[in-house]
Amino acid sequence: MDIEFSLAMPRDAIGIPMVRRVLGDALRSLGVTEKCVSDILLATSEACTNAVRHGGPANRYEVMATIGSGRCELRVVDCGHGLDTIPKQYPPGDVENGRGILIMRAVVDEISFDITPGRGTTVRLRKELDWDEDAIAHHLTLAGQLAGV
Template identity: 50%
Template structure:
């Protein structure tokens, strides 16, 4: 089953729990395992918090998601001037506040990319292979369809 969604939200802190709720409910509704949902929500929260705290853009930002082929992909986009340069992961001090969210996202997700173009904004892409609950409703539906077709 494929699922696509897109949210356009104001660049304000109250947007972050709303995004967590929508994404979490969608993933849980598909039967994604809770630990996998948690990883995705923490990484998405970090990316959205970076937009709220560091984007130098007026207006809002978007969160677009897709669940397909056993993976979840999220794309967080703002239209700011782009972030200040972020040091590579090995140059970050373990006690430093700066860059901690990026390390968290890298640890929780299978793939993270951050593309920034001055004047066009920043796009954070997160990708994770999904794990499923045993009582996955989508899996049961697929099994029934396969069984009835065979």
């Protein structure tokens, strides 16, 4: 069972809670553990914040989600200028910005970037899902794996 959706959001911070609500509700309704949901939402918020901050001159960015096969995959796409480099370590403690990518790396299983200078950035996030014991979606996923689906 795959669930897919995309949201086209204004490049404004006001849309980030809406993305969190839609994605969080979808994951919770399937029975994903709250810890796993929290990790995914944290990484998604960071990716969306980067799209809002760095996605200009475009007025919008897009969030695409696929939930299925025991994992959640997200793409956050903006049409901004792109980053020159990806930070390898946390910035000094007295610096206010610059931790988002490192936070995303800490809470998801895979992260990748497709950066085209002057044309935008796609952030891909992937996390294997942890299920509540009584989650119907987990049982459907296991049954599909046993049946070879």
